[in-house]
Amino acid sequence: MPKKPRSGPDSGVVTAACAGDRQALDHLVTQCLPLVYNIVGRALNGHADVDDVVQETLLRMVRGLPKLRDPAAFRSWLVAITIRQVRDREQIRAADRDRRAHLEDAEAITDPALDFAGLTILRLGLTEQRREVAEATRWLDPDDRELLSLWWLEETGELERAELAGALGLSDRHASVRVQRMKKQMEVSRVVVRALVAVPRCAELDETAAAWDGTPSALWRKRFARHIRGCAVCEGMDEGLLPMDRLLSGLPLVALPGGLDPARVLDFVTGHGGSAAPAGHTAAPGRSARRRHGRLSGQVGKQVVGGSAAVAVAVVAALVAPRLTGGSSSTAAVASPSVSSSATASHAPVASADPSPTPSPSAPPSASPTPKAKPSPSPSQHTAAAPAHIATGAKKGVGVWSFGGVSQALAASGASWYYTWSTQHSGVTTPSSGSFVPMIWGASSVTDASLAQARSYGPYLLGFNEPDMAQQSNMTVEQALGLWPRLMAAGKVLGSPAVAYGGDTAGGWLDRFMSGAQAKGYRVDFITLHWYGGDFRTPQAVEQLKSYLAAVHDRYHKPIWLTEYALIDFSQGTRFPSAQQQADFVTASTKALDGLPYVQRYAWFGLGADPAKPSSGLFTDGTTTTPAGRAFQSAG
Structure with missing residues (x-):
């Protein structure tokens, strides 16, 4: 299947945005936001830090526009900025993990299962082998996920090889070698995915997985692959695997979440007149970003990639607020006192080896009494x-x-x-x-x-x-x-x-x-x-x-x-x-x-x-x- 033509702003739009044209800047942000979202989302596999990285990337793009010498190089420049922000975030996370012994990465994910692999499967409605490819991305190490985020976009027609190589700081030839190595790891990961979901699953593979915590990783990919290579039961799992290039070619980008609608973001920006934009623009007074627990939140959007609840507001903040460090800690309204135990008593199905729920709730342990009322009539139909x-x-x-x-x-x-x-x-x-x-x-x-x-x-x-x-x-x-x-x-x-x-x-x-x-x-x-x-x-x-x-x-x-x-x-x-x-x-x-x-x-x-x-x-x-x-x- 031929790749779809690459879309992107023309040089005239970039030139106008660099000169301070608000309409051109709005158009530029609308067009580049999906690309940045997909690169960051896949490189970090939907980690909660995605919102921060997208935010910082857009902020750096807007602030750097006046210094961009060649408008025709805008996309390559933007992709390079995005990858730098991904690497910086990975370095911060690595240093943070070294300082702390407990594992909190999973706890930071605020939208269960919408890591980028899951998001791709759900949003694009992938067929079985495309689904396996998306699942396999979870098993790569960070460097290969970073490369995959670019190569996937190259295969779908959103990037060119020169842009991929430039973002990584490599020659085209060296980039090709890196891509081939990453694709081999992906093929191994696809076989691991197949083996783990096989029914019935290999008993020896089950023994190997006994100590596994269920989280895909490069280390466990190697352990499972070692077993599969020498196992008579698991051999042949690679039969019928189509080349990834054929599976990915022509796929669209994962659509932006509803809360990250560029139109809503830009309506907010243009409607309130502020921007941390190129020279010639001034920020709207009194509209600083609002923070809670280090995450931006506010009125523009809540549901975004990989469980982030704040990318949309982060984008607004990047364009509206001159600084992202101040502001109050207010967030979406949250009620305070806890409900009484009488209000939280619960039903569940009657216990059995293969439970089949019944419509009648069972009474919980004694709870604080509620004022008695007359029995209600049967529901009308x-x-x-x-x-x-x-x-x-x-x-x-x-x-x-x-x-x-x-x-x-x-x-x-x-x-x-x-x-x-x-x-x-x-x-x-x-x-x-x-x-x-x-x-x-x-x-x-x-x-x-x-x-x-x-x-x-x-x-x-x-x-x-x-x-x-x-x-x-x-x-x-x-x-x-x-x-x-x-x-x-x-x-x-x-x-x-x-x-x-x-x-x-x-x-x-x-x-x-x-x-x-x-x-x-x-x-x-x-x-x-x-x-x-x-x-x-x-x-x-x-x-x-x-x-x-x-x-x-x-x-x-x-x-x-x-x-x-x-x-x-x-x-x-x-x-x-x-x-x-x-x-x-x-x-x-x-x-x-x-x-x-x-x-x-x-x-x-x-x-x-x-x-x-x-x-x-x-x-x-x-x-x-x-x-x-x-x-x-x-x-x-």
Whole structure:
């Protein structure tokens, strides 16, 4: 397939931007932002530092424009600046790792699994061998990832070989040698990826992987490759591998995230008139960048590459603020006090070797009482065609168990993802607009077969279900930590065990698990929580939910998946709100959750509803919605 023509600003635009033309500068930033994003994102594989490197690169580009002697060399100049910033960041990270013994890189990733390999797979909808190539990039060492970021763009037609060589400071011939060496490492990595996901997997390879923490690395690539080369079971894994050049040629760039929309960034810049731009421009007074924990945040964008929550504002800051060192520590609004235990009591499916969730929540340990109210009537039903507009939000999901018409109901719900408290979804058809996320439910689920199933579904894996509940997976912290390396070895973006309550409590089950994981160097990519509210007043319930999530985020500083939530009062038996109260809460809570940048996903409990009983369910069959179901369809 021929490479698409390279796009880029012409010399006239660059010349005008160098001279201080605001419109030309806006155009230049719009065109170069995707290129910088892709180079940095792939070189750092979506690490949380991507936002800072993109920010610094754009800042240096804007400040250096007046000194650019040859406008025709703009792209080569920009790529060289980008690579220098990547190398500087790698040196800083290496020095930081030398000073600290504990591993915090995984904790710094704020959007689980959207490292650049995962982002490429999801955004470009890659076919199987292209998917293997993207997965294989995770196994390269930093130098080869840096080179890959340029060569990938060369293969997709965005760069020329001279620009690649110039960015690395090499001759064309030396650059070609480096590329060939990197491609050989990629071929080895592709074979490793195939061997690790093979079903059944080689028993001797399993033994080799016993000490592996599940994080791809160059060291483990060499160890696995050594086994594969001498193994009769694993030989032949390279059969049918197409050349990477053919797989990558013609692929587009990974699209910018929604929060990194150049138009929004530039609208903000031009609308407020400030810039750290070439000579002739002045910065808008009083608009300094706002910081929290060393990361920029603000009003332009939250969801970006590899889990960064601040690239968009970083770009604005680079163009608007004369300095990036000042400012207040304010961020997106976060509620403060933690929710009471009565509001966090939770349900989960009844424990079994192969759990099949039931629609009836089980009562938690005793909690502080909630004022008693009269029992609510059964939810009313509504049989009709689907609404004209069914919203499908990127965060919105649902817990699913089998019932008549389950697949039809799931497709009509508008959920973008779902899970079944298991590693399989027997009897449930995944809609074209949705995805399935597997879960390792408890100790009995940690089997080779279950882990192999989990590896076959997308980039995510949910950890144990309510280990703090005797009626659920019922695990000690020590038992969970002992099994955790096997979950890490699945190679997925991994969520913490989902506690029923008390996720914000110092010394609670989750707190002890997270402390133990940190001490052992174990990887936990995001926090998984359940929440059930006993206060049926919508504003109060939403604030209690937000407060709980904020308190958990403040404790662990990790993204959050809220995988079960609804209004159910467990303080004295099991009490449900009225159908209208539940629906009102669906509408208000989904809006609130969509606005919290650290909440990556949420799942309502649950899809199914018994028409003869009060519940929090959304559908009584494939077409009949409850009021909560209609509210859920419209949310997101």
